[in-house]
Amino acid sequence: MNLFSEMHGTVAAALDALVADGTLPAGLDTAAVTVEPPRDPAHGDMATNAAMVLAKPAGLKPRAIAEALADRLAADPRVATAEVAGPGFINLRLDPSAWHGVLAAALGEGRDFGRSALGQGLKVDVEYVSANPTGPLHVGHTRGAVFGDALARLLDFAGYDVTREYYINDGGAQVDVLARSVYLRYLEAHGQEVAFEDGTYPGDYLVPVGEALKAEVGDAYVGRPEAEWLAPVRAFATDAMMALIRDDLKALGVEMDVFFSEKSLYGTGRIEAALDSLREKGLLYEGVLEPPKGKTPEDWEPREQTLFRSTDYGDDVDRPVMKSDGSWTYFAPDIAYHYDKVERGFDWLIDVFGADHGGYVKRMKAAVAALSQDAVPLDVKLMQLVKLYKGGEPFKMSKRAGTFVTLRDVVDEVGPDVTRFVMLTRKNDAPLDFDFDKVLEQSKDNPVFYVQYAHARVCSLLRKAEAAGLPASDAALRGADLSALGHEAELALARKIAEWPRLVEIAGRSCEPHRVAFYLYDLASELHALWNRGHDEPALRFLQEDDPAGSTARLALARASAVVISAGLGILGVTPAEEMR
Template sequence: MNLFSEIRSLVLDALTQMQAEGALPGDLSFDNVAVEPPRDAAHGDMATNAAMVLAKPARMKPRDIAEALAAKLAADARITSAEVAGPGFLNMRLAPVVWQSVLAAVLQGGTDFGKSAMGQGQKINVEYVSANPTGPLHVGHTRGAVFGDALAGLLDYAGYDVTREYYINDGGAQVDVLARSVYLRYLEAHGEAVEFPDGTYPGEYLVEVGQALKEKVGDAYVGKDEQFWLAEIREYATEAMMDLIRADLAQLGVVMDRFFSEKSLYGTGRIEEALASLDAKGLIYEGVLEPPKGKKPEDWEPREQTLFKSTEHGDDVDRPVKKSDGSWTYFAPDIAYHYDKVTRGYDALIDVFGADHGGYVKRMKAAVSALSEGQVSLDIKLCQLVKLWKNGEPFKMSKRAGNFVTLRDVVDQVGPDVTRFVMLTRKNDAPLDFDFDKVLEQSRENPVFYVQYAHARVMSVLRRAAEAGVAADDATLTGADLSKISHEAELTVARKLAEWPRLVEIAARTNEPHRIAFYLYELAGDFHALWNRGNELHELRFLQDGDVATSQSKIALARAVSVVISAGLGILGVTPVQEMR
């Protein structure tokens, strides 16, 4: 049940009637007609822009359209008033029975209430985390992991067929550095004193890997040049790091559907195949790039390279895919990887990158546009930095990691649910402060506590109802006399519940899962306000002594709140609590 869609349909029916009566031209498009909450709740329950968007094509005054439309709408039993405001906005107030019907729909649908068919089963690939397999995930990866996983959950809830994918960056020089670092730990396991040169990975997380390598191969690599062990240790170390990364993700409740190895692109003809696809479209050529803007590097010289004509697909400059020495640029395997995704039949692609990848956005969008001939969209979401605080000071690095704070450091401090929710309390492209003390506070200033507390309060109502002998199972509550829900504080909660299906579609359409967290906080606020009013007014308490029917109607409202909170937290990958401790 999407109440906003239903009222929009009512508006469109009224406009169609006006066309049939000659009050509006018959060739108008209603595509831009919207029904949404008014900016100021005091103006009504819903507002439509119909008169404003139709005035110019209809060559009529907005107020004339709005007044005629208001008269049509007022005839519907669901509309108690339709008032024209300003130059032609139309504000509507809905009858209480409409909001009461929302509660019944929530209870009947359970956590499926708000699920959408908007996606129509379209296949979407969401790639996120994709950290270099050189160590444990750090706090920056944590934000990307939470954002990507919540986005995947949101799209799934909105009716898309979602694949969660991790791109293993195991084709570059950093994996050789990992192998050399593991070799040093391997020698250390054999009792040798070692030093870690600059650029290697000194973190303690490699101690166990070096020890395990010793147990596997004994002293076979001791004293040998790297030509004898580099390839084998690189493969061994990469798999060990991926095991570590999978375990880190599991700590956060993240499970990938697919892992894709960059290394699988090299020497297999897959890069060549992707570039051949672009070449067939006339988008690959030999040329010389202009010098970089600003101060020219001293070592810069014009060199002929193989270039991708990315400017034909919205990029600022064409991009090299092969260097003058014949080796691939970093961009070439990325093109091949996205070509692989396109050929797998996805309708849309989403990449979740760190903020330092901003310069890659246009070139990757251009590549996917060219590879798919504009048929597959690519949305790239950049996650800004996370600043960690504890006791009023920046949180220091992890001893285990060596030079950064790990995902496990964060989860061990506050748990996966708090970590996930807090990471979504800011839009992905805004910096985030993560204060270990504040995220555990039991106050309204802590969003995760505030939302969880609302759910726990509902659970306490259900327990008290059971103790009082009041039947409060969902089947009974669905059949309760919801006409008893009539106080403005109660209807305010019902109105917020009615926004849920619309909010899901907006969040999915914009790929913005933080909207779910924001909505849950607002819903919790309305519910807590109702709870507090019940402390003042006996008529608003959920359990009414001696009046089972009224109690069940009040409990139905509370239960509907917990259902939607559970659904929202489920999208975010957070478990709703039964009671606060």
């Protein structure tokens, strides 16, 4: 049940009636008509801009339309008052029964309350993390993993058919470096002294990989030339690193539907097929690029390359896909990978990239637009950096990783639920400070605790109600007489619950799961505020021995709050707390 959507339908029906009686001309475009909470809650529960946006095309004054429309809306039994404000806005105050209906719907639908058909089953591919398989996931990957997973959950909740995808970057030179690094650990496992040079990876995480390689092949590669062991060690090391990455993601509660290997594109004709698709459209040509920024013609050797006309699709310059020596650029397999996505029939592609990939966005969007003939949009979400603090100081690097703080460092320190919630307390393109001390505080300033505490409070309340012989099941509470809920503080909480379906659609349209975290904090604040008012106003206490009917109504209100908190935490990938410890 989406009360805002229902009231929008009521406004649309009233406008149709005004057309039918000749007050408004036929054929008006009502697409810009909205029904939403007013900026100032003192003005009412909902507001519509219908008169303002229709006045000019109707050739009428906004206030004249507003007054006629307000009269129609006031006839709806859910509308207590319909007031014209300013030049023509209409502020609506709803009868308490409207909010009571929302509570009943929440209790009836459970965690499905707020689910939307917004996506209409459109197929969406969300690609995220996609880290090089050369080591453990670091804290930057953690933020991308949490955001991507929460976005996928949000879009699923909003009615899209979502595929979660990880692109394994196992086709470049970095996996050769990984193989050489593992070989050094392999020699070390055989008792040899080794030195990590030429950019090899010194992290201790490769020690067990070297030992596992020894256990599998014995001394078969000891003292042998690189040409003999590089390929098999590369495959062994990549598999080992991907197993580590999968375990790290699982510890964070992230599971992928698809792991797509870059290497699978090479030698299979798939890169050639993607580029042939561009060539058939006249989008590939042989040319010479201008010197890069900072390079002068004197220190730039122009070479003819195969170029993609990415400027035809909004890029700053055309991009090379094949070097002068006939080898692929790093852009070519990425084109082929996205061509594969287009061929798989997705209606919408979303890539979650690190902040350092900002310069890559335009060329990738250009490639997808060209490959799909503008039929498949590509959205790229950039993840800004995370700064870690502990004890007021920057959190130090992981000894195990050698150079960075790992995902496991964070999860082991505070747990997956706290990690996930905190990573979603800022928009993805804003920097995030993660303070290990503050995220574990039991205070209102810690949103994780505050939201979890609200849910746990309701669970405790229901246990007490059940012990007192009051109805505590959703089915029983749904059938309760809610007319006792008339205090402004109670209705304020009900109004906030009613915003949830609308919030899901707004967050889904904008691909902003952080909106869910913000909303949950506001909902928890309303619940805590009502709870605390009961200390001073006994009539607002949720359980009252001499008022079983009122207690049951307030239990329904509390439980509806918990239902929404649970659903919202589910989108964030956080387990609702049933008790605080």
